[in-house]
Amino acid sequence: xxxxxxxxxxxxxxxxxxxxxxxxxxxxxxxxxxxxxxxxxxxxxxxxxxxxxxxxxxxxxxxxxxxxxxxxxxxxxxxxxxxxxxxxxxxxxxxxxxxxxxxxxxxxxxxxxxxxxxxxxxxxxxxxxxxxxxxxxxxxxxxxxxxxxxxxxxxxxxxxxxxxxxxxxxxxxxxxxxxxxxxxxxxxxxxxxxxxxxxxxxxxxxxxxxxxxxxxxxxxxxxxxxxxxxxxxxxxxxxxxxxxxxxx
Amino acid sequence: xxxxxxxxxxxxxxxxxxxxxxxxxxxxxxxxxxxxxxxxxxxxxxxxxxxxxxxxxxxxxxxxxxxxxxxxxxxxxxxxxxxxxxxxxxxxxxxxxxxxxxxxxxxxxxxxxxxxxxxxxxxxxxxxxxxxxxxxxxxxxxxxxxxxxxxxxxxxxxxxxxxxxxxxxxxxxxxxxxxxxxxxxxxxxxxxxxxxxxxxxxxxxxxxxxxxxxxxxxxxxxxxxxxxxxxxxxxxxxxxxxxxxxxxxxxxxxxxxxxxxxxxxxxxxxxxxxxxxxxxxxxxxxxxxxxxxxxxxxxxxxxxxxxxxxxxxxxxxxxxxxxxxxxxxxxxxxxxxxxxxxxxxxxxxxxxxxxxxxxxxxxxx
Numbered sequence: 326x327x328x329x330x331x332x333x334x335x336x337x338x339x340x341x342x343x344x345x346x347x348x349x350x351x352x353x354x355x356x357x358x359x360x361x362x363x364x365x366x367x368x369x370x371x372x373x374x375x376x377x378x379x380x381x382x383x384x385x386x387x388x389x390x391x392x393x394x395x396x397x398x399x400x401x402x403x404x405x406x407x408x409x410x411x412x413x414x415x416x417x418x419x420x421x422x423x424x425x426x427x428x429x430x431x432x433x434x435x436x437x438x439x440x441x442x443x444x445x446x447x448x449x450x451x452x453x454x455x456x457x458x459x460x461x462x463x464x465x466x467x468x469x470x471x472x473x474x475x476x477x478x479x480x481x482x483x484x485x486x487x488x489x490x491x492x493x494x495x496x497x498x499x500x501x502x503x504x505x506x507x508x509x510x511x512x513x514x515x516x517x518x519x520x521x522x523x524x525x526x527x528x529x530x531x532x533x534x535x536x537x538x539x540x541x542x543x544x545x546x547x548x549x550x551x552x553x554x555x556x557x558x559x560x561x562x563x564x565x566x567x568x569x570x571x572x573x
Numbered sequence: 574x575x576x577x578x579x580x581x582x583x584x585x586x587x588x589x590x591x592x593x594x595x596x597x598x599x600x601x602x603x604x605x606x607x608x609x610x611x612x613x614x615x616x617x618x619x620x621x622x623x624x625x626x627x628x629x630x631x632x633x634x635x636x637x638x639x640x641x642x643x644x645x646x647x648x649x650x651x652x653x654x655x656x657x658x659x660x661x662x663x664x665x666x667x668x669x670x671x672x673x674x675x676x677x678x679x680x681x682x683x684x685x686x687x688x689x690x691x692x693x694x695x696x697x698x699x700x701x702x703x704x705x706x707x708x709x710x711x712x713x714x715x716x717x718x719x720x721x722x723x724x725x726x727x728x729x730x731x732x733x734x735x736x737x738x739x740x741x742x743x744x745x746x747x748x749x750x751x752x753x754x755x756x757x758x759x760x761x762x763x764x765x766x767x768x769x770x771x772x773x774x775x776x777x778x779x780x781x782x783x784x785x786x787x788x789x790x791x792x793x794x795x796x797x798x799x800x801x802x803x804x805x806x807x808x809x810x811x812x813x814x815x816x817x818x819x820x821x822x823x824x825x826x827x828x829x830x831x832x833x834x835x836x837x838x839x840x841x842x843x844x845x846x847x848x849x850x851x852x853x854x855x856x857x858x859x860x861x862x863x864x865x866x867x868x869x870x871x872x873x874x875x876x877x878x879x880x881x882x883x884x885x886x887x888x889x890x891x892x893x894x895x896x897x898x899x900x901x902x903x904x905x906x907x908x909x910x911x912x913x914x915x916x917x918x919x920x921x922x923x924x925x926x927x928x929x930x931x932x933x934x935x936x937x938x
Binding site: 375377378380381382383404405407408414417424425426427428430431432435438439442443542543544546563564566567568569573 | 643703709737746751775836902905
């Protein structure tokens with residue numbers, strides 16, 4: 326009887342410690358992801374290929390973003406939208422339409438809407454924040470995705486200021502980059518699915534350079550976002566994230 | 574004139590071609606769109622239906638490297654045909670050509686060709702200010718249709734996209750911070766015609782963009798003081814409040830515009846504007862004016878919309894315009910817009926048809 330009690334205690338303690346180690350590992354995993362994905366500043370050229378039913382539309386852009394203050398400036402360079410610019414400062418957004426020299430302040434809730442008709446929201450495309458600071462994490466298991474061994478993580482928001490209430494991630498066990506992500510609303514409804522198609526290496530950092538987003542609330546629609554000429558931690562002057570520069 | 578335009582176009586295309594893949598030189602882009610229209614006059618039983626067309630070649634250029642400044646041009650070359658040409662000819666005959674936004678280039682039979690120089694300016698970006706000289710669109714207002722604060726580049730409500738025409742100006746824009754600054758804009762004096770000078774301070778607070786404007790109209794010696802705002806309060810909220818001081822400041826009157834916009838799931842868009850003018854001064858607007866707009870986005874390449882613009886709604890001299898549009902981005906760079914407009918008016922000397930049915934095909938390059 327005594328041996329049985331000791332055995333049960335040992336097993337119980339082991340389970341608790343095993344659970345704690347998983348939680349710690351989950352946090353460590355998120356921190357590893359942040360080491361790859363979080364940046365102080367970034368500059369890139371981007372191509373968005375929007376698939377709507379059997380039609381394809383392409384948007385080209387250049388973007389600069391700064392994590393401090395959630396600042397981003399995007400300028401479209403494809404002929405149809407040439408010179409159209411977006412300025413995001415924290416949760417405020419302005420759009421500049423060059424044809425009419427018009428600067429329009431957009432409602433804050435529009436940050437969650439598709440950027441230029443794509444399946445990527447402004448927050449998806451432009452926001453840089455540490456995921457480990459915003460979500461609680463649980464390791465749900467392991468899986469193999471396109472021959473890549475992945476941790477499957479379940480994330481739940483621990484702060485209000487997040488674009489998605491919960492997420493499920495398939496994180497590469499070697500590169501610490503999510504190959505697949507599902508984004509859910511608070512109700513549990515699947516909102517979006519993102520698949521990383523290509524990963525690039527920048528020094529020690531691995532970063533998704535081609536990904537596709539499927540908005541589950543839209544029918545027959547997906548957007549492939551490809552980044553080119555990426556530069557991290559480049560010196561971006563603060564005054565470029567202002568109304569003056571927007572109209573230049 | 575014709576040779577000069579061809580020569581300038583040739584030089585610009587050559588420069589652009591030489592610098593197509595670099596970050597210097599000129600960037601050239603634009604579009605060509607044709608409007609095919611049928612005009613329906615319900616009261617004229619013998620000749621109730623007239624047909625016209627209008628081809629617009631829109632040409633834009635600007636320097637690619639904008640570190641120290643910008644040179645920008647935006648021209649519309651318009652060639653109307655049929656009844657649309659007759660309408661333009663009436664406009665040319667009735668107007669002082671210098672006060673029109675369109676320059677008649679040459680007239681062949683009943684086909685005038687018109688040039689609208691919307692922008693042609695040079696800007697110099699100094700560390701403390703931006704200086705601009707030339708023809709520019711000055712967009713101070715917050716309204717889509719009604720904007721009492723916009724004296725330089727007013728909205729053309731006969732344009733289906735509510736576009737503006739340029740003004741010949743000199744401007745200095747001094748930034749104070751990322752979201753605040755001070756502008757001085759003056760129109761270049763023109764013979765006989767009115768010209769204005771404006772001072773504008775703007776800032777952002779509590780999520781609202783706010784601007785305070787002071788405008789002086791030189792010929793009429795009229796002072797205008799105004800405030801405009803745009804922000805979020807569940808709905809998008811925007812407005813303009815303007816006080817006019819005339820006759821050596823002995824007379825004054827008020828104009829106000831208040832607008833709301835809202836969207837549901839990025840699919841249903843609602844916009845409304847109410848504009849009040851407490852004056853009997855005759856211009857295109859009456860005392861009570863209303864703009865209502867609804868757009869349903871079927872998907873990101875297709876939408877339908879309906880707009881209503883009313884002036885002195887409910888009054889004896891009311892003017893109403895209803896417009897329905899179907900927009901289809903049929904190819905990457907090709908848009909097809911079908912639209913119908915109904916003009917209800919009780920003013921005399923109005924040549925607008927009762928109904929207009931039209932299709933616009935636009936190719937962008």
